[in-house]
Amino acid sequence: MLPPTHIPVLLKETMEALAVQPGGRYIDCTLGAGGHAAAILEHSSPGGQLLGIDADPEAIKIARARLKAYSGSTLLINDNFANLQAICLKYDFFPVHSILFDLGLSSLQLNGNGRGFSFQHDAPLDMRLSPSQEVTAADIINTSPEAELAHLIRKYGEEGYSRQIAHRIVNQRPIKTTLQLAQTIERAIGRRRGRIHPATKTFQALRIAVNHELEHLEAALKQAINLLGFEGRLVLISYHSLEDRIVKQFMRQESMGCICPPGTPTCICGHTVSLRLINKRVITPSLVEVQLNPRSRSAKLRAAERIINQDEQYMTVEELGFSTEVKANGWRRPALLKKLRRTFLAA
Numbered sequence: 115m116l117p118p119t120h121i122p123v124l125l126k127e128t129m130e131a132l133a134v135q136p137g138g139r140y141i142d143c144t145l146g147a148g149g150h151a152a153a154i155l156e157h158s159s160p161g162g163q164l165l166g167i168d169a170d171p172e173a174i175k176i177a178r179a180r181l182k183a184y185s186g187s188t189l190l191i192n193d194n195f196a197n198l199q200a201i202c203l204k205y206d207f208f209p210v211h212s213i214l215f216d217l218g219l220s221s222l223q224l225n226g227n228g229r230g231f232s233f234q235h236d237a238p239l240d241m242r243l244s245p246s247q248e249v250t251a252a253d254i255i256n257t258s259p260e261a262e263l264a265h266l267i268r269k270y271g272e273e274g275y276s277r278q279i280a281h282r283i284v285n286q287r288p289i290k291t292t293l294q295l296a297q298t299i300e301r302a303i304g305r306r307r308g309r310i311h312p313a314t315k316t317f318q319a320l321r322i323a324v325n326h327e328l329e330h331l332e333a334a335l336k337q338a339i340n341l342l343g344f345e346g347r348l349v350l351i352s353y354h355s356l357e358d359r360i361v362k363q364f365m366r367q368e369s370m371g372c373i374c375p376p377g378t379p380t381c382i383c384g385h386t387v388s389l390r391l392i393n394k395r396v397i398t399p400s401l402v403e404v405q406l407n408p409r410s411r412s413a414k415l416r417a418a419e420r421i422i423n424q425d426e427q428y429m430t431v432e433e434l435g436f437s438t439e440v441k442a443n444g445w446r447r448p449a450l451l452k453k454l455r456r457t458f459l460a461a
């Protein structure tokens with residue numbers, strides 16, 4: 115087995131939030147090195163099933179080796195989670211008990227594997243999660259008009275010095291490597307500001323833009339709800355405020371009924387509640403975890419549970435023909451999931 119080189123963040127808290135149970139069916143939308151996936155498979159044994167997705171073919175390779183012992187219960191797909199629903203339909207993998215998104219990059223991608231995600235290691239400015247994507251960070255840096263570049267750095271990096279950085283970049287083009295870009299940014303806005311390197315925000319902005327991270331997250335969240343069975347859990351770990359804002363707003367909106375603007379006399383939105391928040395407050399790592407794994411320091415975990423609307427009402431457990439023995443063991447979910455599946459297919 116390969117030595118794990120990415121430490122899964124908030125592992126215990128994630129397992130609790132996912133409510134992993136033996137025989138359950140789970141989706142890990144961000145498989146990475148397979149750390150969370152291995153724990154899900156262990157906790158859902160016997161009989162658990164996992165669909166693991168990652169846009170990065172390298173991650174799939176590494177996770178496949180790590181999860182070898184569970185090869186009979188795992189389906190690992192190299193694709194973008196923006197295609198979540200299509201993947202589940204294609205492989206007949208729904209409804210599920212829980213879905214996990216552990217967003218961002220794994221340490222394997224950040225630790226200088228020549229992909230250009232980090233300014234700590236010199237590499238070509240690539241930053242694509244998948245080699246099938248066309249646009250690289252170098253394309254954006256070397257071809258965008260200055261104003262567009264400044265806008266992108268401000269929007270996705272929340273960088274206050276975006277105009278100065280964009281101006282310097284345009285004057286220094288072509289910029290081909292991570293170190294060249296980091297030095298250009300340093301020259302534009304000076305050396306370290308506090309604890310973060312001056313290039314941090316620009317690198318984040320480029321990575322988000324190259325991989326359409328925020329758009330893909332929004333698309334996947336919408337699809338995830340319909341793949342969850344009754345009481346199925348949706349768990350997200352985010353690492354920066356732009357991701358977390360999307361997750362927070364999505365969960366808040368889906369946990370409300372009407373979302374008409376205040377003062378609207380009668381409801382015109384027709385929005386119905388589909389999630390119940392599990393934790394009122396966001397879950398963050400303990401000081402001990404941050405010390406052991408500094409990468410976890412900005413992690414925020416949010417979890418919600420699927421609730422079924424009036425028009426999606428299910429038959430009672432008795433109507434579904436459960437034996438009392440099954441009920442006593444708390445095994446009502448799989449049958450309710452079957453029922454949901456019929457509803458889903460009929461829709």
Ligand SMILES: C[S@@+](CC[C@H](N)C(=O)[O-])C[C@H]1O[C@@H](n2cnc3c(N)ncnc32)[C@H](O)[C@@H]1O
Nearest residue numbers: 122144146147148149150168169194195219220
């Ligand atoms: C933080 S890592 C996950 C680590 C994993 N939980 C573990 O314990 O090993 C995030 C992973 O999500 C993948 N990823 C990011 N955005 C994606 C997307 N839109 N579609 C599919 N995979 C994505 C990255 O390639 C990366 O491998």
